[in-house]
Structures are given as C-alpha cells and as structure tokens.
Amino acid sequence: MYDVKFVYGNLVLIAVTEEKKKKVVALLSGGLDSQLAVRMMQEQGFEVSAVAIKTPFCDFDCGRGCGFEIRERADDLNVNLKTVYLGDEYIEMLKHPKHGIGAGFNPCVDCRTMMFDAAKKHMEEIGAEFIISGEVLGQRPMSQHAPSLHIIENESNLKGKIVRPLSGGLLPPTNAEKDGLIKREDLGMIRGRQRKIQMKMAKEYGIENPPNAGGGCLLTEPQFGIKAKDLFDHIETPTINEIDLLKIGRHFRLDEETKFVVGRNQDENEMIKALALPGDILLEARDDLGPVSILRGKNAKDNVKFASSITLRYSDAPKGQQGVIIVKKGDLSEEIKTDRAEEESYIKFRM
Numbered sequence: 440m441y442d443v444k445f446v447y448g449n450l451v452l453i454a455v456t457e458e459k460k461k462k463v464v465a466l467l468s469g470g471l472d473s474q475l476a477v478r479m480m481q482e483q484g485f486e487v488s489a490v491a492i493k494t495p496f497c498d499f500d501c502g503r504g505c506g507f508e509i510r511e512r513a514d515d516l517n518v519n520l521k522t523v524y525l526g527d528e529y530i531e532m533l534k535h536p537k538h539g540i541g542a543g544f545n546p547c548v549d550c551r552t553m554m555f556d557a558a559k560k561h562m563e564e565i566g567a568e569f570i571i572s573g574e575v576l577g578q579r580p581m582s583q584h585a586p587s588l589h590i591i592e593n594e595s596n597l598k599g600k601i602v603r604p605l606s607g608g609l610l611p612p613t614n615a616e617k618d619g620l621i622k623r624e625d626l627g628m629i630r631g632r633q634r635k636i637q638m639k640m641a642k643e644y645g646i647e648n649p650p651n652a653g654g655g656c657l658l659t660e661p662q663f664g665i666k667a668k669d670l671f672d673h674i675e676t677p678t679i680n681e682i683d684l685l686k687i688g689r690h691f692r693l694d695e696e697t698k699f700v701v702g703r704n705q706d707e708n709e710m711i712k713a714l715a716l717p718g719d720i721l722l723e724a725r726d727d728l729g730p731v732s733i734l735r736g737k738n739a740k741d742n743v744k745f746a747s748s749i750t751l752r753y754s755d756a757p758k759g760q761q762g763v764i765i766v767k768k769g770d771l772s773e774e775i776k777t778d779r780a781e782e783e784s785y786i787k788f789r790m
C-alpha cells in the first residue's frame with residue numbers, strides 16, 4: 440500500500456493506492472491439494488488465477504471428486520476460473536502416450552504435460568509469474584515422482600516455472616525462489632500419500648468438506664482401463680460418443696468388429712438410447728423390466744440373437760422362461776423370442 444500526498448495551497452490530499460499483486464496461475468483439479476496450493480500462494484500475497492482442465496474422460500460431472508464442484512471451489516477460493524477442454528488432442532495423445540501408461544490406461548506424464556501447456560498459455564496471456572499445482576512428491580505412482588516432475592517441466596517448456604507449494608521445500612529451487620518472489624521457508628515439505636498434514640491445513644484455511652483423496656480419474660481405474668484399452672486397440676481414433684459409451688454399462692467384446700453394452704439402471708438405459716447412432720442396434724425386453732442394450736459394429740446384425748438372450752438374462756424375466764426382445768435399428772423394429780443366456784455362454788466376452 441502506498442500513500443501519495445498532493446498539496447494544493449494549505450489543502451493536503453492523500454491518495455491511497457494498492458500495490459499491484461503479482462499473479463500466478465494455478466492448475467485447479469478440485470481436489471484438496473490444489474486448493475491448499477492456492478491458499479498458500481494467496482497467503483504469500485499473490486493473485487491466483489485458476490485453470491481447470493476437462494478431458495473426454497473427465498467432464499467434471501461424474502461426481503467422483505476430480506473436477507466435481509470446481510466452480511464452487513473456485514468461488515470459495517476467490518479465484519478466477521478458466522476452463523480448458525482438451526478433446527481431440529487428448530485422444531490423439533492417448534493413442535501413443537510418449538511416456539506410457541500406468542496401472543489403468545492413465546497416461547499421467549503426457550496428460551500432466553498437456554495440462555501444464557494449457558496453464559502456460561494462460562500464464563502468458565495474463566502476465567503471471569509462474570504456475571502452481573497441488574502435486575505432492577511421491578503421492579501418485581506415475582506422475583508425482585521427482586523424475587516425472589522433471590520430465591513434465593521439460594516437456595512443457597516450463598523449466599523452473601512450476602512451483603509445487605506443498606512439496607516445494609523438498610524440490611530444487613524454482614525461478615520464483617531464485618528471484619526472491621517466494622521463500623523456501625514458506626513452502627511445504629509434504630511427501631507421500633498420507634493426508635494428515637493436508638487435513639490439518641484444510642482446517643486452518645477453513646476449507647470446508649475437503650474432497651476425498653485420489654481424485655476421480657477414470658483412466659486410473661483398472662476396470663475402465665481394460666475397456667479403454669480395448670477401444671483403442673480396435674478403433675484408430677475413438678470418438679467422444681465411443682468414449683462416453685465406455686463410461687456406462689456392462690461391456691462385451693463379441694468379436695473384433697462388434698461390441699455389446701448392457702445398461703445397468705434406468706439412467707444408463709436412457710444414456711444408451713441417447714448415444715445410439717445410425718447403424719447401432721438397440722435391444723430391450725418387451726414384457727420384463729430390464730436393460731436397454733446396444734450392439735455396435737460391422738457384425739452387429741449377426742449377433743442379434745445372442746445379444747437378445749443376454750439382454751433377457753439381465754432383465755427380470757424368470758429363469759427357465761422365454762421372453763420377447765424388441766430389436767430396433769433406426770426406424771425398423773422387430774421382436775425376437777429368446778431363452779435367457781446361460782452365464783457360461785457370455786461371460787468370456789465380458790470386459
């Protein structure tokens with residue numbers, strides 16, 4: 440704060456001007472760690488502007504925790520929020536991630552690099568000094584070990600420009616530290632997966648309902664990873680529609696050209712109908728409550744009978760009785776009488 444005096448005759452005016460705060464850009468995931476990183480920087484007098492990244496695998500709406508309620512979190516933190524969608528370029532990256540995938544189908548190093556690229560653009564746009572993230576050294580197996588942090592910095596051309604406030608005291612000095620913008624003693628020394636320190640900090644900073652650890656990245660989930668790998672193995676460039684279909688239902692790979700997905704509840708049934716494309720075949724029991732299923736691929740027609748029996752199997756149709764399945768393709772519709780499939784006939788196709 441500066442006081443400036445203007446003297447006119449015997450009248451003294453005092454103008455008070457705010458010292459302009461230095462800006463930083465935060466990668467905000469909605470998780471606790473990135474919120475804490477923001478608070479730490481605000482406490483040190485920076486104006487924080489947040490960037491949140493959406494991908495085809497996280498639309499912030501699934502409620503799993505990653506970007507869930509991100510707008511509310513940004514408002515609570517009193518930061519501007521810019522949302523960046525990485526769509527086609529993310530799918531392209533996922534076809535051949537330079538640094539491989541983790542235990543699921545998660546290309547964390549390449550993914551983080553893309554996220555930092557987006558944050559870098561925002562940093563340059565608004566004239567911010569550096570980027571912060573809530574990464575904690577050693578917390579995640581793939582992207583938060585020192586060598587990975589180093590690779591991510593190099594690949595996004597941000598060497599020395601990424602500050603990780605929670606673990607900064609354990610990491611080499613960044614440009615901000617060397618230039619005296621931040622001090623080492625103000626940085627955290629958190630390492631590993633425990634969350635005790637973060638929970639204590641959340642309390643001190645008044646962060647209410649801190650989200651669960653672990654975020655919600657679908658790509659890290661082993662079961663989802665199997666389905667995603669199968670999709671990328673069978674289709675050169677999957678579409679958003681195909682990726683959205685991955686997120687719901689029981690999935691069966693019937694042959695190299697054909698997939699079959701069975702809804703698990705009313706919401707999924709509605710979503711399957713909404714995702715159906717011309718050429719897809721929808722199946723539903725006529726008289727029994729049960730799933731909407733979808734057959735997709737070149738050999739879909741050849742699999743209708745089998746798919747009908749599986750659809751009936753997942754319906755309320757009593758065991759040992761036949762049922763009728765309505766089979767729809769575009770405007771065409773037919774009814775097929777079928778037995779319930781026996782588990783051993785279809786379980787080998789389940790992903």
Ligand code: SF4
Binds near residue numbers: 545546582
């Ligand atoms: S966990 Fe998911 S969102 Fe996070 S870096 Fe890995 S792939 Fe990206």
